[in-house]
Amino acid sequence: MIYKTEAGANEIRHRYEQTLASWPVPAEHLRIPTREGETFVLASGPEDAPPLVLLHGAGSNAIMWMGDIATWSKHFRVHAVDVIGEPGLSAPSRPPLDSAAYAHWLDDVLDHLDLDRVAITGVSLGGWLALDYTTRRPDRVERLALLCPGGVGRQKVGFLLKALLYKPFGQWGVRRSIQAVAGVDSTATPDVMEYLALIFTHFQPRQDRLPVFPDDALRKLTMPVLVIVGGRDAMFDSFGTVRRMNHAVPHATVTLLPDVAHSILGQTQPILDFLRS
Numbered sequence: 001m002i003y004k005t006e007a008g009a010n011e012i013r014h015r016y017e018q019t020l021a022s023w024p025v026p027a028e029h030l031r032i033p034t035r036e037g038e039t040f041v042l043a044s045g046p047e048d049a050p051p052l053v054l055l056h057g058a059g060s061n062a063i064m065w066m067g068d069i070a071t072w073s074k075h076f077r078v079h080a081v082d083v084i085g086e087p088g089l090s091a092p093s094r095p096p097l098d099s100a101a102y103a104h105w106l107d108d109v110l111d112h113l114d115l116d117r118v119a120i121t122g123v124s125l126g127g128w129l130a131l132d133y134t135t136r137r138p139d140r141v142e143r144l145a146l147l148c149p150g151g152v153g154r155q156k157v158g159f160l161l162k163a164l165l166y167k168p169f170g171q172w173g174v175r176r177s178i179q180a181v182a183g184v185d186s187t188a189t190p191d192v193m194e195y196l197a198l199i200f201t202h203f204q205p206r207q208d209r210l211p212v213f214p215d216d217a218l219r220k221l222t223m224p225v226l227v228i229v230g231g232r233d234a235m236f237d238s239f240g241t242v243r244r245m246n247h248a249v250p251h252a253t254v255t256l257l258p259d260v261a262h263s264i265l266g267q268t269q270p271i272l273d274f275l276r277s
Helices: 006-020 101-112 125-136 158-182 190-202 238-248 268-276
Strands: 027-032 039-044 051-055 077-081 118-123 141-147 225-230 253-257
Touching: 006 190, 027 101, 039 101, 051 125, 101 125, 118 125, 118 268, 125 141, 141 268, 225 238, 225 268, 238 253
Parallel strands: 051 077, 051 118, 118 141, 141 225, 225 253
Antiparallel strands: 027 039, 039 077
């Protein structure tokens, strides 16, 4: 059970479906059968455009791409995937992270969409999933753009302590925890904060640590790679991510934003420029 109560799950789904109604561009709502259960995908952009797959972070869903989709879908057929086991409309399945299960799941998604080779953009957990898939299936990935990806730099444990410290303080504590861990500015993005607070009031986040990719796996990333990380990330050691990517994937474009936390905003155009270069 990935939700604390069924009532809470219904509230999150209802809010999500309401928000999807204001998706900035026309989109197909696809329900794809996979070995891990049904997977929900929003498909936007011209059907004959190059394919781009989006993988969101933990505790989120395709809504996180609303600020990017209008721009990206002018140039790509964009498939925003609701990751399984997260608070979207996909199955609640959470297979072991240290297995090939997520790669098999994405195989099923891409095969159903009849996509042999794609560009992938992933954030945080979605960045880890993108790396996991690409290191296992390098021939299927054209380009790889990653924001604060897991599995490269050390995963910090201090953010869990911060979350626990605020837990006894109700909704105020939930908001403070989100701000401390993700770096989301509640004054600049009140709607985002309200939605995240709803999710983490009713949702059970993953507790297992993301496996770290060895250098030998990272060296399989022979396609163009873009990595953007924040120097104040509370979840991952961004400086370690930069060092390891520069060492194992020297052709990658790696950008460290020194004053940015885990939530990295304003990268719509830089990612588009990379994907189209």
